[in-house]
Amino acid sequence: MKLAEATSTFIPRIEDELRSLLEVRTPSAARHYEIMQYHMGWRDPELKPAQASSGKRIRPLLCVLACMDAGGDPSQALPAAAGIELLHNFSLVHDDIEDNSSTRRHRPTAWSLWGVPIACNVGDGMFSLAHLAFFRLLDRGVSQRAVLSAVKSFVEMNLALTEGQYQDMSFEERLQVSVKDYYAMISGKTGALLAAASEIGAIIAGATGDSLRNYREYGAALGRAFQLQDDILGIWGDEQETGKSTANDILSKKKTLPVVIALNHPDVGRRMRTLYAGPRFEPDDVPAVLSLLDLAGARQATEQAVKEATARGHAALQRLDEVGASSAHELLIELLNTLVSRRS
Amino acid sequence: MKLAEATSTFIPRIEDELRSLLEVRTPSAARHYEIMQYHMGWRDPELKPAQASSGKRIRPLLCVLACMDAGGDPSQALPAAAGIELLHNFSLVHDDIEDNSSTRRHRPTAWSLWGVPIACNVGDGMFSLAHLAFFRLLDRGVSQRAVLSAVKSFVEMNLALTEGQYQDMSFEERLQVSVKDYYAMISGKTGALLAAASEIGAIIAGATGDSLRNYREYGAALGRAFQLQDDILGIWGDEQETGKSTANDILSKKKTLPVVIALNHPDVGRRMRTLYAGPRFEPDDVPAVLSLLDLAGARQATEQAVKEATARGHAALQRLDEVGASSAHELLIELLNTLVSRRS
Numbered sequence: 001m002k003l004a005e006a007t008s009t010f011i012p013r014i015e016d017e018l019r020s021l022l023e024v025r026t027p028s029a030a031r032h033y034e035i036m037q038y039h040m041g042w043r044d045p046e047l048k049p050a051q052a053s054s055g056k057r058i059r060p061l062l063c064v065l066a067c068m069d070a071g072g073d074p075s076q077a078l079p080a081a082a083g084i085e086l087l088h089n090f091s092l093v094h095d096d097i098e099d100n101s102s103t104r105r106h107r108p109t110a111w112s113l114w115g116v117p118i119a120c121n122v123g124d125g126m127f128s129l130a131h132l133a134f135f136r137l138l139d140r141g142v143s144q145r146a147v148l149s150a151v152k153s154f155v156e157m158n159l160a161l162t163e164g165q166y167q168d169m170s171f172e173e174r175l176q177v178s179v180k181d182y183y184a185m186i187s188g189k190t191g192a193l194l195a196a197a198s199e200i201g202a203i204i205a206g207a208t209g210d211s212l213r214n215y216r217e218y219g220a221a222l223g224r225a226f227q228l229q230d231d232i233l234g235i236w237g238d239e240q241e242t243g244k245s246t247a248n249d250i251l252s253k254k255k256t257l258p259v260v261i262a263l264n265h266p267d268v269g270r271r272m273r274t275l276y277a278g279p280r281f282e283p284d285d286v287p288a289v290l291s292l293l294d295l296a297g298a299r300q301a302t303e304q305a306v307k308e309a310t311a312r313g314h315a316a317l318q319r320l321d322e323v324g325a326s327s328a329h330e331l332l333i334e335l336l337n338t339l340v341s342r343r344s
Numbered sequence: 345m346k347l348a349e350a351t352s353t354f355i356p357r358i359e360d361e362l363r364s365l366l367e368v369r370t371p372s373a374a375r376h377y378e379i380m381q382y383h384m385g386w387r388d389p390e391l392k393p394a395q396a397s398s399g400k401r402i403r404p405l406l407c408v409l410a411c412m413d414a415g416g417d418p419s420q421a422l423p424a425a426a427g428i429e430l431l432h433n434f435s436l437v438h439d440d441i442e443d444n445s446s447t448r449r450h451r452p453t454a455w456s457l458w459g460v461p462i463a464c465n466v467g468d469g470m471f472s473l474a475h476l477a478f479f480r481l482l483d484r485g486v487s488q489r490a491v492l493s494a495v496k497s498f499v500e501m502n503l504a505l506t507e508g509q510y511q512d513m514s515f516e517e518r519l520q521v522s523v524k525d526y527y528a529m530i531s532g533k534t535g536a537l538l539a540a541a542s543e544i545g546a547i548i549a550g551a552t553g554d555s556l557r558n559y560r561e562y563g564a565a566l567g568r569a570f571q572l573q574d575d576i577l578g579i580w581g582d583e584q585e586t587g588k589s590t591a592n593d594i595l596s597k598k599k600t601l602p603v604v605i606a607l608n609h610p611d612v613g614r615r616m617r618t619l620y621a622g623p624r625f626e627p628d629d630v631p632a633v634l635s636l637l638d639l640a641g642a643r644q645a646t647e648q649a650v651k652e653a654t655a656r657g658h659a660a661l662q663r664l665d666e667v668g669a670s671s672a673h674e675l676l677i678e679l680l681n682t683l684v685s686r687r688s
Contacts, residue, residue: 025503028528032510094468098461117442117513120464124438125506127471131499135492144488148479151495155475159369162469166376169461184372 003334007061010074010081014060017082017136021129035122036129039093039110053105058339059193060085062222063201065335066215069320069328072205076140080150080204083133084197087154090126091161091193093119098169099252127158142204150200157196164188171255175263175273182260186227187220194223214316218332221313225340228306231256233344235290236299241344250289251281257305258298259289265296272296310340347678351405354418354425358404361426361480365473379466380473383437383454397449402683403537404429406566407545409679410559413664413672416549420484424494424548427477428541431498434470435505435537437463442513443596471502486548494544501540508532515599519607519617526604530571531564538567558660562676565657569684572650575600577688579634580643585688594633595625601649602642603633609640616640654684 001009022040024033034047041054060081067077095101096109097116103109111119134154137147167185171177198219202212234249235258249256253276255263262272272292275285293299313336321329345353366384368377378391385398404425411421439445440453441460447453455463478498481491511529515521542563546556578593579602593600597620599607606616616636619629637643657680665673 026507026528028525029507029510029532031514032507094464098464100461116460117444118510120438120442121506121509121513124471125503125510127468128499128502128506131475131495132503135496135499138492144492148482148488148492151475152479155472155479158472159469159476162465162472163370163373163376165465166373166462166469169465170375181372184370188373 001328001331003331003338006065006328006331010061010064010078011057013075013078014057014064014081014085017078017133018085021082021086021133022126032122032125035110035114035118036126038113039089039122039126041105041107045108045113052107055089055105057085058226058335059088059197062194062219062335063197065328065331066198066201066219067205068201069332070202070205070207070211070215072201076137076142077201077204079133079136079140080154080200081197083130083154084193084200086126086130086133087158087161088193090123090130091165093123093126095165097123098165131155137204146203146206150203153196153199153203157192160188160192162188164190164192168255172253174255175277177255177260177263179257179260179264182255182257183224185255186224190227190230191220191223194226195220198222211320214320218313218316218320218336221309221316222336222339225306225309225313225336228257228302228309229340229342231258232299232302232306233342235293238343250286251283253281257302258293258296261298261301262293262296265298268292268295306340310336345672345675347675347682350409350672350675354405354408354422355401357419357422358401358408358425358429361422361477362429365426365430365477366470376466376469379454379458379462380470382457383433383466383470385449385451389452389457396451399433399449401429402570402679403432403541406538406563406679407541409672409675410542410545410563411549412545413676414546414549414551414555414559416545420481420486421545421548423477423480423484424498424544425541427474427498428537428544430470430474430477431502431505432537434467434474435509437467437470439509441467442509475499481548490547490550494547497540497543497547501536504532504536506532508534508536512599516597518599519620521599521604522608523601523604526599526601527568529599530568534571534574535564535567538570539564542566555664558664562657562660562664562680565653565660566680566683569650569653569657569680572601572646572653573684573686575602576643576646576650577686579637582687594630595627597625601646602637602640605642605645606637606640609642612636612640650684654680 018040022033022036024030034043037043038047041052042049044050063081063084064074064077068074092104093110096104097111097119101109102112110122134147134151137150164185168189171185195216199212199216202215207215234256262268263276265272275289314333317329317332362384366377366380368374378387381387382391385396386393388394407425407428408418408421412418436448437454440448441455441463445453446456454466478491478495481494508529512533515529539560543556543560546559551559578600606612607620609616619633658677661673661676
């Protein structure tokens with residue numbers, strides 16, 4: 001099986017699982033659920049049914065593939081996969097509020113359409129539904145022990161996610177952000193969710209011990225590579241392809257790895273820090289930042305870091321291969337390679 | 345045992361459980377946890393250790409007492425009790441954002457001190473920690489089956505809470521809110537959490553079937569009585585005692601039961617709706633609203649509703665008594681009676 005085939009097999013089933021999770025449960029709170037559906041890409045701003053771009057669904061796919069790789073039945077993992085995707089989307093709804101972002105995936109964000117109070121609460125509802133999804137595992141024959149273990153991994157990841165988001169926001173007020181600080185932040189903000197997705201898939205397949213740790217490590221490495229690629233695309237990506245405004249990533253003074261590298265660079269660091277210590281950026285400031293990033297070699301250094309993270313992911317798969325636990329190995333390799341070479 | 349004795353026995357142990365849950369887990373995200381601790385009343389606005397008023401801790405107490413009443417060991421319920429209290433406090437942090445409230449328990453709210461982005465994420469962290477608390481039940485010898493059942497009840501309650509909050513916010517834009525709508529809203533916003541607190545305590549004690557349903561019903565009735573009393577205090581309570589601004593509840597046009605009764609009243613309804621349809625209230629508008637509430641007999645009607653909810657709670661306890669499942673019965677009766685006669 002190729003990744004494209006796995007994607008076209010599982011994504012529609014994950015989508016069905018998500019849709020049934022997000023059905024209106026209480027008529028008098030219909031709009032609460034319809035706004036969740038809007039965020040997922042299934043409704044337009046008037047809340048009429050629609051089909052907008054809905055994100056890449058990488059996290060749930062990873063969960064299903066890890067389950068398969070560890071010798072499990074991928075169908076059993078679908079509810080957990082849906083819960084993981086929903087958790088990711090909850091975090092986007094709140095991140096959009098916290099980052100004051102008015103656009104995501106070429107569409108207005110929930111808070112920009114319905115206000116912060118409604119959107120904050122919609123996020124909380126998605127958060128609850130994400131947890132509720134895991135109880136469907138019991139109906140698919142997953143053992144109580146495995147469900148408890150999966151939910152615990154999920155909850156610990158949620159907490160790590162808020163730590164990562166806290167660190168990300170605190171970076172906005174700081175000029176002294178080291179590369180180490182940066183990695184701690186993304187390990188919470190992106191790595192934790194992908195590590196948990198991979199681990200939870202393996203838990204459902206019955207994996208334990210070293211095997212489980214390697215699935216976790218693979219997911220964490222994939223998460224790091226993915227985030228670093230995101231940092232590159234957020235500055236040098238094609239706005240038409242990514243659906244995100246490039247200037248926004250710089251205007252908001254986000255401390256992505258290229259920026260952190262330049263802030264700490266022996267030659268351009270001082271000028272970079274002066275720029276970042278100054279008042280709010282205007283669009284006119286963007287070229288100066290880009291030129292300092294260039295002088296610092298920030299793009300190449302970040303590309304090198306992507307390569308290293310990718311190698312870590314491959315090494316984890318290699319270790320799993322040695323214990324013969326891999327039946328969807330090619331897919332996990334292809335997933336990693338696809339993510340790090342993506343353009344959007 | 346009297347309620348005062350049970351309170352002084354269990355509240356400090358619940359507090360210890362809460363404090364150990366909210367310890368700083370990651371030094372680089374220390375402030376993330378310290379802001380949670382501020383909200384709980386353990387730190388001042390400079391985040392130095394302090395002891396401020398911290399709420400009544402009714403929900404965790406109910407959880408522990410229900411466990412005891414159902415024949416369980418109350419110590420086993422402590423982690424769940426702490427999780428329930430933490431969930432309640434998460435919802436307050438987000439409600440304060442959503443209701444634009446700058447004061448709670450005589451202190452500035454988290455968002456008013458650290459901004460909406462930080463506070464929203466702090467709430468999400470508390471939400472995750474509330475779930476994490478339940479995994480401590482396994483260390484106290486609670487069975488996997490009971491833990492799964494408790495977490496499921498908890499998660500379903502969380503979702504109901506967001507529905508209730510959605511309805512509460514949607515009422516702000518509506519003049520047509522029936523008494524039935526009102527009860528649907530508070531059953532999510534207040535009833536669900538107290539129903540779950542009581543149910544979860546009983547689950548930990550091993551209760552099932554009818555017995556469990558009666559614990560749930562007792563908690564739901566207590567929640568309703570509690571909320572109705574809150575509505576009364578929010579309008580006619582002593583600001584010095586409640587720590588909340590009376591005018592604020594009317595100024596924000598909150599659809600509490602007294603207001604809903606007056607809006608639907610055959611004589612004063614029209615005038616009340618005209619007032620509520622008009623522009624934002626100024627402090628000068630408050631006396632006119634108070635006088636219409638008076639003419640509608642809204643206070644007496646709400647007091648009557650408190651009595652009915654209290655009777656429902658007593659009836660649920662009576663049914664539990666008949667099957668001989670009650671060993672902390674007097675305490676649950678006293679808890680109900682205390683809550684409905686409180687002044688703050």
